[in-house]
Amino acid sequence: MSAPVDSLPIERLAADLGAIEYSVDERVLRAKSRDRFAQSPLLREVMRGLTADIYIAPVSKEELRIAVGSCARHRIPITVRGGGTGQFGQGVPLTGGAVIDVTGIVGVLGQRLGTVRALCGTLIADIDAEIRPTGWELRMHPSTTRKATIGGYVAGGHAGIGSCQWGILRDRGNITAIEVMTVEEEPRLIELTGDAVNIAHHAYGATGIITEIELPTAPAWNWQELVIAFPEFAQAVRFAVDVCESEGVLKKVVSPQQHPLPTLYPDLSRLIPEGHSMVLMMAAEQSMPNVADLAADNSGAIVSRCDEGTGSYRLPLYEYTWGHSMMHFQRKNRGLIGLLALYPQDGLYESILRVCEEFADLGPTHVEMKRFDGGLSAQGSPVWEFESQEHLAEVTRRLQAAGLSIANTHTPTLLASGMKPWAAAEAEFKRRVDPYRLLAQGKSDDEVEDDLIRSTQLPNSGWSYRLTDSTGESDTAALDPAPTAANGVTPESVR
Ligand SMILES: Cc1cc2nc3c(=O)[nH]c(=O)nc-3n(C[C@H](O)[C@H](O)[C@H](O)COP(=O)(O)OP(=O)(O)OC[C@H]3O[C@@H](n4cnc5c(N)ncnc54)[C@H](O)[C@@H]3O)c2cc1C
Structure with a gap:
């Protein structure tokens, strides 16, 4: 230096x-x-x-x-x-x-x-x-x-x-x-x-x-903000993968978050039934019938729908997704942490659930659906309470062994x-x-x-x-x- x-x-x-x-x-x-x-x-x-x-x-x-x-x-x-x-x-x-x-x-x-x-x-x-x-x-x-x-x-x-x-x-x-x-x-x-x-x-x-x-640039659709509650996280993930793989459905964000993560958002938790997981989503107005069908197919209930920026919660919906999620979680508990891990594109649904089950003791899972290199993936990890650098390294190694790609985002x-x-x-x-x-x-x-x-x-x-x-x-x-x-x-x- x-x-x-x-x-x-x-x-x-x-x-x-x-x-x-x-x-x-x-x-x-x-x-x-x-x-x-x-x-x-x-x-x-x-x-x-x-x-x-x-x-x-x-x-x-x-x-x-x-x-x-x-x-x-x-x-x-x-x-x-x-x-x-x-x-x-x-x-x-x-x-x-x-x-x-x-x-x-x-x-x-x-x-x-x-x-x-x-x-x-x-x-x-x-x-x-x-x-x-x-x-x-x-x-x-x-x-x-x-x-x-x-x-x-x-x-x-x-x-x-x-x-x-x-x-x-x-x-x-x-x-x-x-x-x-x-x-x-x-x-x-x-x-x-x-x-x-x-x-x-x-x-x-x-x-x-x-x-x-x-x-x-892309066409500026009339984006709808959706909060969708699912009894099981597996249903939330199935919905998220299916809606993203439906290329004709126009969407901007698809953010599955496992119970009890919804309870960490004071603005959103009152919308989600006890014990449920959720998907936060933005979809174009014309895609709503398809989104509603897919949600229903997976036992999902749309508990809030509104035009962008007009939700009963305080912020635009996207400010409860991506990097903002951890910001909200840490307001509840400063020790919470996650990793920026990439799930494999092959067998995406299965791998999100497998990792979620294998790491259930660590904490609930939050992922963001995203495409890269022409395929669908998800980024995120379980959310857990930080113990030490050694423990973080150990969790990173275990997640890598489970097939996730993890860069070090703590440097x-x-x-x-x-x-x-x-x-x-x-x-x-x-x-x-x-x-x-x-x-x-x-x-x-x-x-x-x-x-x-x-x-x-x-x-x-x-x-x-x-x-x-x-x-x-x-x-x-x-x-x-x-x-x-x-x-x-x-x-x-x-x-
Ligand atoms: C709550 C939260 C949520 C976030 N969500 C996301 C997300 O969804 N997606 C995402 O990608 N990131 C996210 N981030 C990270 C960050 O917000 C983004 O990367 C953001 O776009 C950075 O923009 P900034 O203007 O704040 O850049 P800064 O933080 O000011 O700079 C970022 C880096 O770029 C360099 N830099 C800045 N301007 C220039 C320039 N003109 N030329 C060369 N170098 C420059 C800086 O030196 C620094 O290294 C999030 C961060 C937080 C805190």
Whole structure:
């Protein structure tokens, strides 16, 4: 890990910033150096006290270029910050330096050919709000859409609401273009398209500062929020798999949660009969007859149905699914924990139930249905009370032995996580865009402190993706993204 940044370069950087907003106030630095890592009992300990030396808040790409060029000249590490909702400590500056907050760089730049292009700091929900009157919406969003930026989602997230229909961000065609800014004395902009977008996706900002993103859109249906109660979890899972495998049924989220998990949501528990499991679902209005039939076939009762965002519960329904579920569970019991495990696509229904039964003593199961690599899967695990790192490692090993793929989502480092393939293309691109290795220090390299590695280490089978071949070489290696000048570049001129 690099030595702490001494104060002289920071003063020189501050002097270069002119009218660009910045702060060296300790409270500001502490607040802006955190993300939501406290969801992990391992990260809670090791991330404490890691702060940046300066906070910078540019409000345009031009201000960003000035700040980044100065950081490059003075060799100051950079951590980019969006909404700060990452859960793996990706947004924590491990080696100090500058936190560059891009939430002031906002705006939808335009729509064309079923895509939308936006500046990196735009809130995801704001993009949907702006394009919905045209009849379109983003294919997917995280459950944090009201707080997260589009740049942070693409740099730090991976899937969400919409993934049961469209797959994950990494799947071909789910990100159409990413523009990144290099970290050089004279920063350049580089446009990534095709498979090369995955060099910047889920790289925690290590392979360039994302400045603009172009994403495909989907028809904006009249989404219905459904709470469906099932006497048995097996019926909930059967329904979830069948509704997802019914490709003509339009859905956005399908979230089976085993009894007694529904009782952990004060807003929802009154809707669910005692002892029942539930599926939280968003379905298009025209698909409702099929959804109702499938629910009835599996003894499910639709106990609440309403237009999106109008439920008797406080929040949009998707804020009780995906990463939000654990947030609610931990409000009831801070010790609860789960794993981001992937269930095998073959025999999905059987494997969810087999694992659920085998781990019944550990805790009830919560999964999210999602497609990836062209097939249906589920992500989640039993939910149980954290005991120790050793016990967590043991549970991870047992779940892996039961056939689940598990990346380590309790570490801020890409290599230890295994969730993103880091192959020749990523390493080579990083050399080009970040020659002084200032970006996301400690997250993509082997300079991470032993201590951090030791205290967050878990068995790791990674997540296999079809895009990565058996040698670990990503098939993006052959692509040569086009460099462009940083100033005066319009979206049209770089395509
Ligand atoms: C309650 C809860 C629910 C969640 N649900 C989901 C979910 O459904 N799906 C999902 O995928 N994730 C989920 N997450 C994780 C997180 O919300 C998403 O990944 C989110 O989209 C991150 O966006 P952000 O703007 O908050 O990014 P930040 O947390 O600010 O940043 C995330 C990472 O990206 C980097 N980064 C940010 N902006 C840029 C940029 N412009 N250029 C380069 N690097 C950048 C940061 O340095 C950091 O490494 C959830 C988190 C919480 C706390």
